[in-house]
Amino acid sequence: MILRDASLFAQLLDFIPRERFQQLVRKHAAEAYTKGFACWDQFVAMLFCQLAQAHSLREITLGLATALGKLVHLGITQAPKRSTLAYANEHRPWQMYQELFHIVLEKAQSLAPRKRLRFKNPLYSLDATVIDLCLKMFDWAHFRRRKGAVKLHLVLDHEGCLPVFAHITEGKTHEVKLAQRLSLPRGAVVAMDRGYNDYALFNRWCLDGVYFVTRMKENTVYEVVDRPRASPHPSILRDEQIVLMGVGAEEKCPHTLRRVVVWDEKNQKELVLLSNHLEFAASTIAAIYKERWQIELFFKALKQNLRVKTFVGTSANALKIQIWTALIAILLLKMLQFKSTWN
Numbered sequence: 233m234i235l236r237d238a239s240l241f242a243q244l245l246d247f248i249p250r251e252r253f254q255q256l257v258r259k260h261a262a263e264a265y266t267k268g269f270a271c272w273d274q275f276v277a278m279l280f281c282q283l284a285q286a287h288s289l290r291e292i293t294l295g296l297a298t299a300l301g302k303l304v305h306l307g308i309t310q311a312p313k314r315s316t317l318a319y320a321n322e323h324r325p326w327q328m329y330q331e332l333f334h335i336v337l338e339k340a341q342s343l344a345p346r347k348r349l350r351f352k353n354p355l356y357s358l359d360a361t362v363i364d365l366c367l368k369m370f371d372w373a374h375f376r377r378r379k380g381a382v383k384l385h386l387v388l389d390h391e392g393c394l395p396v397f398a399h400i401t402e403g404k405t406h407e408v409k410l411a412q413r414l415s416l417p418r419g420a421v422v423a424m425d426r427g428y429n430d431y432a433l434f435n436r437w438c439l440d441g442v443y444f445v446t447r448m449k450e451n452t453v454y455e456v457v458d459r460p461r462a463s464p465h466p467s468i469l470r471d472e473q474i475v476l477m478g479v480g481a482e483e484k485c486p487h488t489l490r491r492v493v494v495w496d497e498k499n500q501k502e503l504v505l506l507s508n509h510l511e512f513a514a515s516t517i518a519a520i521y522k523e524r525w526q527i528e529l530f531f532k533a534l535k536q537n538l539r540v541k542t543f544v545g546t547s548a549n550a551l552k553i554q555i556w557t558a559l560i561a562i563l564l565l566k567m568l569q570f571k572s573t574w575n
Contacts, residue, residue, distance in 0.1 A: 241283060241299070244564040245276065252335050260328045269312055271328070274320045276308055278553060282538045282561040289314040289544050321550035329556035333563070337396065340563045343570040344392025350516050353443065354417060355390040357527035358424040360407045361535075363555075369546045375403030384540075384555065385410040387422075388527040394566060395530065398559055400552055408433060416442045421509070423524035429506075431476060431484035438487045438508050445520045448491065448506040453478035457488060465515040469493040469502065473510065494518045534562060 250272075257263055257271045277292050286292045297311040349355060360383050365373045367380035375381035381403030389396045399410055408430045416422060418441040426447035437444055458473040470493040476485050490507040492514045507517050535541055538558040543551050
């Protein structure tokens with residue numbers, strides 16, 4: 233596999249601050265007991281895996297060998313052996329790649345263009361995607377009886393559509409457990425699907441000044457306490473203020489919430505939205521939920537264009553290194569897009 237444009241690869245690597253990279257290497261003692269194969273060489277090889285769509289360690293090593301003449305100025309003196317790269321992916325700490333992701337994210341956020349919304353609050357989308365694995369090869373990734381998987385939990389910032397939080401768990405970990413650990417800024421608006429319906433979570437966000445927009449479950453028990461005036465927007469069918477009822481609901485979330493019924497013209501059905509923001513127009517609530525589609529597009533691009541469905545290592549450490557490298561790669565591509573004059 234030959235990378236089509238090694239100079240483009242070099243431009244992407246230029247976004248990585250080498251000094252901070254070496255600080256991470258020292259912090260995690262990642263090069264202890266190494267024999268000539270530096271962490272930088274490993275990172276370049278794994279980034280090459282993502283951008284060159286390599287399916288195996290052999291394709292990575294052969295691809296780097298063909299492009300070595302153009303990459304030597306980046307500190308790559310020779311292509312790694314398959315066994316050397318496999319050992320490094322299995323034993324070097326994946327946490328270093330997680331911290332590198334946040335360093336690159338800081339730089340990407342500084343370049344991201346400001347997106348014009350109807351409100352000044354920062355907008356986030358929250359979701360998770362399941363990455364299927366072969367249980368015979370990934371025997372540590374239990375999901376179902378005959379199926380293995382891990383789950384990638386993600387928060388997408390709509391300023392530049394950048395992933396600002398990512399966490400990898402076992403496939404059977406519920407999304408709400410990770411959502412309860414999130415710390416969002418006061419005044420933020422988060423859009424999410426109805427898999428995140430949890431009254432205790434809603435209560436915490438109401439107390440923290442965080443606004444949410446989600447789908448209401450069909451079996452939700454509630455009582456209407458106020459019906460605001462009809463919306464001039466033809467797609468808004470109802471706009472009501474409610475309180476949650478049912479077993480334990482009033483204790484878990486005693487706040488007044490918003491129930492907005494929207495007509496989905498494309499799919500010819502009603503969407504029932506739930507929010508704790510009482511001031512936005514009903515059409516704005518609907519627009520916020522529609523923006524949640526951006527995180528679906530992000531997951532689609534991640535799985536189609538980068539290597540997060542086929543893995544070059546079977547250990548948990550190697551898998552996490554590959555996923556974090558994929559997230560770093562998408563940040564680098566975003567930064568190239570921000571700096572480019574192309575449409």
